[in-house]
Amino acid sequence: MRNGSLKNTIITVFFSFLSLAVCTYSTIYPAWFQQKYKAQDPVVFQGFGIYNFYSTQPLQSPFYASETTLAYSEFCTNEENGVPPPNWMLGGGAQFKEILCGYPIKGIQYVSFFASIFAGFGLIASVAACFNPAAGYAERIVSSTTLISSLLLLAALIVWAIQIQQKMLEIDVISSAYVLCQKKTSDWSCWFYGNSFWAAIGGVVGMLITMYTSSAGRAEKIRHFRREYEADLAVAMQQSVEATTQNTSRAPTADFSTGESFGDNLHFNDQQQPPKQPYEQQQQFYDQPGHANYQNHQYAVKGGIV
Numbered sequence: 001m002r003n004g005s006l007k008n009t010i011i012t013v014f015f016s017f018l019s020l021a022v023c024t025y026s027t028i029y030p031a032w033f034q035q036k037y038k039a040q041d042p043v044v045f046q047g048f049g050i051y052n053f054y055s056t057q058p059l060q061s062p063f064y065a066s067e068t069t070l071a072y073s074e075f076c077t078n079e080e081n082g083v084p085p086p087n088w089m090l091g092g093g094a095q096f097k098e099i100l101c102g103y104p105i106k107g108i109q110y111v112s113f114f115a116s117i118f119a120g121f122g123l124i125a126s127v128a129a130c131f132n133p134a135a136g137y138a139e140r141i142v143s144s145t146t147l148i149s150s151l152l153l154l155a156a157l158i159v160w161a162i163q164i165q166q167k168m169l170e171i172d173v174i175s176s177a178y179v180l181c182q183k184k185t186s187d188w189s190c191w192f193y194g195n196s197f198w199a200a201i202g203g204v205v206g207m208l209i210t211m212y213t214s215s216a217g218r219a220e221k222i223r224h225f226r227r228e229y230e231a232d233l234a235v236a237m238q239q240s241v242e243a244t245t246q247n248t249s250r251a252p253t254a255d256f257s258t259g260e261s262f263g264d265n266l267h268f269n270d271q272q273q274p275p276k277q278p279y280e281q282q283q284q285f286y287d288q289p290g291h292a293n294y295q296n297h298q299y300a301v302k303g304g305i306v
Contacts, residue, residue, distance in 0.1 A: 008217035009129050012142060012210055016126040019146070019206035020119040023153060026200035027112040030054040030069075033165050034194030035177065037063070039187035047194050048168065050109050050156075053100075055088065062184070063177040064088055076101035088173075095171045104163035111156045112200075118149035119203075122210065129217065139221075142214040150207035157200055165193070 026032075030049025037044040037059065044065055045056040052071045059065035066088050079085070079101065085093030099105065122145040129138035168174055174191055181190035 012213040013126045015210040016123040022203035026196040031194035031196040035191045036189040072100045090173045108156045115149045115152035118145045122146040
């Protein structure tokens, strides 16, 4: 199969890998909801992800921050056991618990995880499609798994925007920092959708492109093999016409190639018939009905008994 006919299939592998990488990054890296303070070097970064909270540097003003990583599962367990919340929450542990330990965030975790799993299946199927020249199940698997992954990731984005981020802005420590940030926009990037959130949107777009290129690759393979089939069919028909022409030109010479052979056949048939004997000819004459009637007439004239 020519390399040109696999162009869209190879592009599918690229976008499938890119979608998987972006989906995995958005799932792991805690930056769906983030803020940055650039007045201090190094830059202070704080971000909430799907599974944990991450802060890079300690800071006292204009907001309180520390260098820490907090897993939501650990935080929820500590809250159930009565362990005091971290200092950077400034007494808002109950508000954080309602959001970080609720069903919406757990649903986003499961949905994002399975989105990455289906994206991985799509990548494997897209690679398999490159080694299978025929259009078949590989392209169907790529399209179906990529569609499922994109829908799951899109659902996670919608739930985060409605159920998580809006409620995050209502927490006291975050809302106060957001109000102060509005007055110092030059050195402070306020709480807003983070890098992982935009990466997830990019993953959805990449998956849509993957589905398109997969369908285009399948159609490309079908057109390629159709052209090959038509070419083979034309060659077969040409060979059939040539064979029929050759058989037609050889047909008269096979039976009666010359007039001499035809005459020989007639002469041979005459030799096969035995000659008629004179006795047989005379016997046939007396066996005829007319001769018997003549004899009866002669007996009647002479007074004989008929």
